[in-house]
Each structure stands twice: as C-alpha cells, then as structure tokens.
Amino acid sequence: MLKHTAIVGTQWGDEGKGKIVDHLAKKFGVVVRYQGGPNAGHTVVVGKEKFALHLIPSGILQSDKMCVIGDGVLLHPETLVGELTDLHKRVGKLARLVVGLKTQLIMPWHIALDGIAGGKVGTTKRGIGPAYADATARRGIRVMEALDKKRFSVRVKEEAAWNKKMIGVYEKHFGVKPKERKDYGLIGVTDATKIIREYRRYFSQLKRFGVGFADTSETLTKAEKRGQRILFEGAQATLLDITHGDYPFVTSSHPTVGGLFIGTGFRPRELSVIGVAKAYSTRVGNGPFPSELTNKIGEGMRERGHEYGTTTGRPRRCGWLDLVIIRYAARINGLDEIAMTKLDVLTGLKTLKVCVGYRLGGRKITEYPADVTVLERCRPVYRTLRGWNEDISKVRRFSELPRAAREYVQFVEKACGLPVKLVGVGPGRQEIVTR
Numbered sequence: 001m002l003k004h005t006a007i008v009g010t011q012w013g014d015e016g017k018g019k020i021v022d023h024l025a026k027k028f029g030v031v032v033r034y035q036g037g038p039n040a041g042h043t044v045v046v047g048k049e050k051f052a053l054h055l056i057p058s059g060i061l062q063s064d065k066m067c068v069i070g071d072g073v074l075l076h077p078e079t080l081v082g083e084l085t086d087l088h089k090r091v092g093k094l095a096r097l098v099v100g101l102k103t104q105l106i107m108p109w110h111i112a113l114d115g116i117a118g119g120k121v122g123t124t125k126r127g128i129g130p131a132y133a134d135a136t137a138r139r140g141i142r143v144m145e146a147l148d149k150k151r152f153s154v155r156v157k158e159e160a161a162w163n164k165k166m167i168g169v170y171e172k173h174f175g176v177k178p179k180e181r182k183d184y185g186l187i188g189v190t191d192a193t194k195i196i197r198e199y200r201r202y203f204s205q206l207k208r209f210g211v212g213f214a215d216t217s218e219t220l221t222k223a224e225k226r227g228q229r230i231l232f233e234g235a236q237a238t239l240l241d242i243t244h245g246d247y248p249f250v251t252s253s254h255p256t257v258g259g260l261f262i263g264t265g266f267r268p269r270e271l272s273v274i275g276v277a278k279a280y281s282t283r284v285g286n287g288p289f290p291s292e293l294t295n296k297i298g299e300g301m302r303e304r305g306h307e308y309g310t311t312t313g314r315p316r317r318c319g320w321l322d323l324v325i326i327r328y329a330a331r332i333n334g335l336d337e338i339a340m341t342k343l344d345v346l347t348g349l350k351t352l353k354v355c356v357g358y359r360l361g362g363r364k365i366t367e368y369p370a371d372v373t374v375l376e377r378c379r380p381v382y383r384t385l386r387g388w389n390e391d392i393s394k395v396r397r398f399s400e401l402p403r404a405a406r407e408y409v410q411f412v413e414k415a416c417g418l419p420v421k422l423v424g425v426g427p428g429r430q431e432i433v434t435r
C-alpha cells in the first residue's frame with residue numbers, strides 16, 4: 001500500500017518541489033503544506049500555463065484533492081486571496097482548501113520589520129522572521145482569532161500598539177526606519193482600525209472562495225481513517241532549516257522532515273521521504289556556497305534553467321551539484337529516495353563536475369560542517385564526469401537517456417546510497433522520467 005509521503009528540498013530551495021508534488025499528487029487524497037509561508041515559490045507548469053504558488057499546496061490544480069495549509073505555516077491572508085483570485089480566473093475547478101485554526105498570521109508590522117536586524121541574510125522580505133519570532137514569543141495572532149470578530153479586534157489593537165512602540169525604538173535608538181512596503185500592497189503598518197478592516201475583508205473573501213477552517217491534526221487523522229494517503233509538501237530546504245541549515249543564513253522554520261510533525265500535529269505511521277535535488281546547485285540570498293560558479297558556466301545554468309526567484313525575481317546563484325550536501329540532507333531527513341530535477345539544463349556541457357568532498361586546510365572532509373564559518377573555508381573537491389549533447393526533454397524512460405546522462409544519475413545514486421526514482425527533463429508536467 002502506498003505510504004504517506006513527504007517531499008523535502010535537499011539544497012537551498014527551488015529544487016522543483018512544486019513540480020514533483022504536482023506529479024505525485026494524483027496518487028494521494030490530501031496535499032498539505034506544513035511550514036514556511038509566502039517566502040516559498042513553487043512552480044507548476046501545465047501545458048502552456050505556469051502557476052506560481054506561494055501559500056497554496058501544489059495539489060490545488062487537481063480538483064479531486066483536499067489541500068491543507070497546516071498550522072506550522074505562516075498565513076498572509078492578502079497573498080492567499082491573491083493566489084485564489086488568480087487560480088479561479090484560470091482554472092475551472094480547484095481542490096478543496098482547508099486552513100489550520102492554529103496557523104499564525106503575518107501582520108503588516110512583520111513585513112515592515114523583516115530584514116531590519118540580521119539584514120545580511122537577504123530574506124524574501126515577507127515577514128517570515130518577525131512572524132515566527134512573535135509566535136515563539138507568544139505574541140502571535142492566529143487564524144482562530146481572526147475568525148472571531150471581537151477577539152481579533154482586541155488582539156490587533158494590542159499588537160499594533162506594541163509594534164508602534166517597537167518601531168519607534170528602532171527609529172529613535174538604532175536610526176533605522178522600517179518602511180511600509182508598497183510593492184507588497186501593504187496597508188498601514190500599525191493602523192489597527194485599518195488592519196482590522198482589511199483582514200476581515202480578506203477572511204470574508206476566503207470564505208466566499210469556499211476555504212474551510214479546521215483543526216489540521218483532526219482533518220488529517222480523519223482523512224487517513226477514510227483511507228486517504230497524505231502528501232506533505234515541503235517548502236524551503238534542508239540548508240535553510242533554522243536548526244540544521246547554514247545558520248544564520250537560514251529561514252526561521254523547519255523545512256526538514258521533522259517540521260511536518262509539529263506543523264500538522266499528525267504522526268504518519270508509515271512515511272516515505274523523497275528528497276528533491278536539482279541536478280546542479282542554486283542559492284538565492286546570502287550564505288556560503290562551496291561549489292558556486294561565478295563564471296560563464298554558472299551564467300549558462302542561470303539562463304538555461306531560468307534561475308530567477310519565483311517569489312522575489314532575484315537571480316539565483318548557480319554552481320555544480322554538491323554531493324556532500326545531498327548526503328547531509330539524506331541523513332537529516334532520513335531520505336528513502338531522491339527525485340532529481342532539471343537534468344535537461346546540463347545538456348550541452350562537455351564535461352560536468354560533481355563536488356564529492358571538501359578540502360579544509362590540508363584535510364579532506366566528506367561530511368557537511370555544522371559551523372558556517374568552517375564551511376566558508378571549505379574548497380570543493382570535484383569528480384569530472386562526461387556530458388551529453390542530445391536533447392533529453394522528450395525522454396520518458398531511463399534507458400532512453402544518453403549514456404552519459406544515465407552515468408551522471410547513477411553516480412549520484414552510488415555516492416548517496418539512494419535510488420533516484422524520478423528525473424526531471426523539463427518544466428512541464430509530463431517532462432519527467434520515472435523508474
């Protein structure tokens with residue numbers, strides 16, 4: 001019997017998790033996001049249509065599914081309304097969408113305060129850090145409160161007043177001025193009356209769209225009892241995990257598989273974990289990147305792979321595949337298999353390099369260092385593999401891939417001790433090799 005399955009990013013995000021989730025969703029009854037927020041950007045390409053999803057699980061395009069935004073996610077209601085409005089215009093019938101009652105809200109002041117401290121991370125400016133900080137400090141406002149008019153009004157007034165003072169402190173004592181972000185359609189940062197009115201409007205719109213609000217744990221448990229399998233859609237990735245990633249160049253949540261237990265309140269009895277690995281590496285935002293290519297090869301990857309952020313449009317840094325990282329992700333997430341995406345982007349390169357270890361001073365190391373300052377001193381040790389020239393985008397069977405492409409995949413399997421069961425050969429829904 002098919003197990004519940006988790007899809008997690010093995011690198012620094014944007015591995016193609018959305019596409020893999022869309023591909024696998026047909027076998028599952030429920031698709032659930034368990035952490036992160038609108039900092040995510042998951043692309044699903046169906047025919048000529050391209051969908052960029054930030055909060056909505058990538059199963060939304062399949063009308064017989066239920067999609068859940070779990071309690072560990074940060075909800076920005078305006079973004080969700082925007083996504084649903086766009087989807088309803090473009091797609092006939094969508095999957096049912098349910099939002100967890102315990103889900104924390106991103107408020108205008110979170111966005112205004114994002115990046116003020118710890119600016120070197122290069123965040124997506126979606127309010128992620130400040131919103132999770134408030135949640136941990138027990139000052140957050142949750143979906144269940146937003147559904148209760150009186151309670152919401154009291155809570156917003158309290159928090160707006162607090163944040164007004166905090167912003168004043170930043171301005172007066174640190175000389176920094178948190179700004180209202182017009183590009184994000186933001187409403188008055190601490191204007192409680194306005195915020196209450198706007199957020200109420202968003203929630204009314206969500207209800208009109210038929211969005212349900214329920215306890216995530218209960219929803220998933222009931223689905224399981226009905227015999228439905230659950231697909232957990234990871235957002236961000238292993239190296240962006242607040243505990244296990246390149247701290248401090250990380251996001252503020254747990255994209256690793258552990259995040260799904262907390263983010264949903266559901267313990268899958270049996271779980272298969274698939275790590276999505278791009279055939280090369282990319283990173284958006286700051287932080288170490290041992291196999292980064294700042295030359296023509298890296299630029300070529302960026303252009304052929306359209307490596308520009310789905311959420312912020314920023315150019316992604318590109319480099320060779322780093323197997324130290326994939327092995328680390330395999331360990332942290334207990335991966336069962338790998339889905340390799342974007343193999344087609346490597347087509348045309350005469351030789352390919354794969355990072356198999358690091359040189360640190362006079363030593364060679366093969367395990368990912370826990371300390372980011374150590375990682376910054378690591379130099380990649382490469383193995384060189386043959387490239388291929390044939391267009392592989394029409395290939396659907398592994399045996400039909402050019403020999404050098406098969407060898408590339410097999411090299412990864414051997415080095416990581418894991419099977420690569422899916423291979424992406426193009427952005428489209430059908431452009432995938434299954435084994």
Ligand code: GDP
Pocket residue numbers: 009013014015016017018019040041042043044045305306310340341342343344345423424425426427428431
């Ligand atoms: P996610 O955040 O992990 O879901 O990944 P993104 O959607 O941010 O970035 C992946 C990009 O690569 C998207 O534009 C996808 O449409 C595209 N993509 C996914 N798989 C493949 C593939 O196998 N080949 C190519 N050429 N593009 C792919």
Ligand code: IMO
Pocket residue numbers: 009012013014015039040041042121122123124125126127128129234235236237240249250251252284285286310
């Ligand atoms: P998906 O789900 C790539 C990065 C940001 C920044 C750091 C912290 O599409 O793979 P944040 O706004 O979360 O506080 O930023 O994390 N980041 C991502 N990079 N893909 C993502 O999501 C990301 N989500 C956050 O660029 O370096």
Ligand code: MG
Pocket residue numbers: 013014015040041042043310
């Ligand atoms: Mg993305």
